[in-house]
Amino acid sequence: MSSVVARWRELRAEAGGGGVRVRLLGTFTLDTFVPHVGTALADLGILADVTVGPYNRIVPECLDPHSETALADPDVLVVWPGLESLWGEPAAVPGTEATRTRLLRAADDLADAVAHRSGRRILVLPAIPPDRPLGAGDPAAPHGVVALANAARRRLAQRAAETGMMVCDAEDVVRTVGTRAAYDHRLEALAAIPYTSALFSEAGRSLARVVRLGLRSSVKAVVVDGDGTLWSGAVGELGATGVAPADHLDFQRYLLGLRAGGVLLVLCSKNVEEDVWAVLDRPDMVLKREHLSAWRIGWRAKHVAVEEIAAELSIAVEDLVLIDDNPAELAEAQAALPALRTVRFPADPPRWREAVTDPAFDRLPPTHDDLVRPLRLEQDRHRTLARRGLTREEYLGHLEIWASCSIPSTVDIPRLAQLVLRVNQMNLNGRRPSRDELARLCASQDHEVRLIESGDRYGDYGLVGLLVVSFTGCARLELFLLSCRALGRDVERMMLAQADALARARGHGTLTATVQEMPRNEPARRLFGELGCAAPGQEAVLTPVACPSHVQVRQR
Incomplete structure (x- = not known):
């Protein structure tokens, strides 16, 4: 003591x-x-x-x-x-x-x-x-x-x-x-x-x-090693038929349970790709290739592979968990990426449950957005294929983007509370109100609160944004958040046009905002800098924004 x-x-x-x-x-x-x-x-x-x-x-x-x-x-x-x-x-x-x-x-x-x-x-x-x-x-x-x-x-x-x-x-x-x-x-x-x-x-x-x-936000993806983690033995030495997955099958079932709850599964292995796929094709393997949302198989350093995975999945490194049986690999990855959560798979595979009691695996009950995350990733792959050979304007028009801006109901509050914990890049000021605080904002006569849902021809993005405008003296943008799922498609400009409209409806000719500097909100600082916020921490009148023509505004 x-x-x-x-x-x-x-x-x-x-x-x-x-x-x-x-x-x-x-x-x-x-x-x-x-x-x-x-x-x-x-x-x-x-x-x-x-x-x-x-x-x-x-x-x-x-x-x-x-x-x-x-x-x-x-x-x-x-x-x-x-x-x-x-x-x-x-x-x-x-x-x-x-x-x-x-x-x-x-x-x-x-x-x-x-x-x-x-x-x-x-x-x-x-x-x-x-x-x-x-x-x-x-x-x-x-x-x-x-x-x-x-x-x-x-x-x-x-x-x-x-x-x-x-x-x-x-x-x-x-x-x-x-x-x-x-x-x-x-x-x-x-x-x-x-x-x-x-x-x-x-x-x-x-x-x-x-x-x-x-x-803090919960884990969104688990990056798992192959040799010694998904199976016993080194496939490069023993071949696909020589490795032994039997003691790892319950762990694989656990991973599939995480996937059913919205956590993405990623394979990261220092091996020859054909060998790894041959193991996953074995009939006694529970985890299959189709369960993976991404993979990096080759000889690059683990931290490089993890950075590539985070970029591909549009997930922050701090929202990934790397599981590996090799402590040296884990140490190398965490030294290069201090925010990365790492968990060592035990040398005795049946003791895997001791590893997954690590706080890295703590999660809130999954929302609808969590549960459909693997599906949305597949939709993103279709969008990537469709973009080839098109200009940005052609691509945005091809997507047939839509967005809705609506008043939250009481059932929306838990989803919004999770959203504010997760959004970092397009985040005006880093404020993260609790469920109670969000409920009070929704009930306040001095605030207008709107949630943003969006999607396109390939599928729904789900709940992606939140804006709050306060009317105590002037019209002020208090909260402005947009998920990375909708970034790059001008949904943020539709949101600003909606905020302008809310201000005018209350009799205010201008809308002010103060953008704050956060470690990862450069996209927000860049956007609001273009609209009049010359420096972080300084309140400014925003230049009015028109809703982009390629974003169709729908009623919820």
Whole structure:
């Protein structure tokens, strides 16, 4: 514990009080949990300022607009209740249906209070209490500790899903550590700290992964090696019939599961191409060539191959995961591409599950856009073929591009929340509002919010853009994002024409914007520079833009 505290102090001294503001609220003392959360976030590349709210005051801290937590205005609010606190009083066990009703009402009250807070919220599902008055008979009791606790946990998880909260499960953490190693009953009696340092350490890692999931985009493509990863043995030495895929087939099925959830699969192997295809053509292989969205087979350095793959798929390097059994290959790739996520495939293939528990594979539930990503990639290949021999103007006309600009409904908010996490290149200012913040913008009388969907003769691009115009004093472009799927087709100019029209409809003759400099938003800086934004960080009146003639505006 002392080493964790010392490292946390060093991190805070280096940060000078900056970083992502994380606020912890709980029904027990959480102060000793702070170093574990902070260092775990640092291990994931997130500098954080972690603070703790008043002890056992979750509901008032969330509801009172002048509470310490409200004034702290955290970027991420973490709420960790204990189930014992939801009971409200020592409960007779086995309980009754009235006990269950009271417990669920308390769970609803807590969820309502947390939902009242804005920003990104994480609800820690409480662990099942270790005290079982019925002993071995408790699991069979319809109103025993396990039954009542599971009912409350299901209700909290349901309410979290309904209100856009993310979830971290304390019961999973207890199972990982072990019940006897998780609880410290003496410390609980002395300082209201029910958990051991070992539990807090594992909980810190688990929570940090959820925090990162809410702040960063998820993996979009897995780049997998061949020899030693998809099969045992070197195909260049043993031939296609000599390598052994048997111990790797469950891993291949796992990869196909990722593909079904919208993750693209890519093969990157230092081999002769004909040899590799001969292995994939074997009848005992689960993974086939048609499952791959791209490949690089040859002798180029892995980091060069990965850069080429990212460019071909229009995916940022940081949204790729490279899986390889060779640590030297992984080290070379990550040294050249620090943002690349790398995972080592184990030397003992049946232990592959240990590799895919890496945080690199954490993902939010897939949206419709995620699920159709492999199909859209195939459509892009048709577009590439169609472009050959055509000028840009001829090609854009051939595509028969369409776009719609519509007011979001409540069901669109989760999709928009994922969009703002993913878009970097055509991004005005890098703001990434949460689901709650997007919902408030949509409901605001001082803002006009529009989502953009687009497509062409080869297929739909899906949800590709978001624009928000504010009308507090002047007409100002607050958010402007367009997915790379639609870049280069002038959909962004259609969006600007729509923003101009929104400003005129409110009686404003001009529209202003401030473009900010981000590591990867050069396309946005270039576009807005052409329209009057002379330098990043300086507000300017935008030159009006007409909707391009080759973009047909549709009603949603």
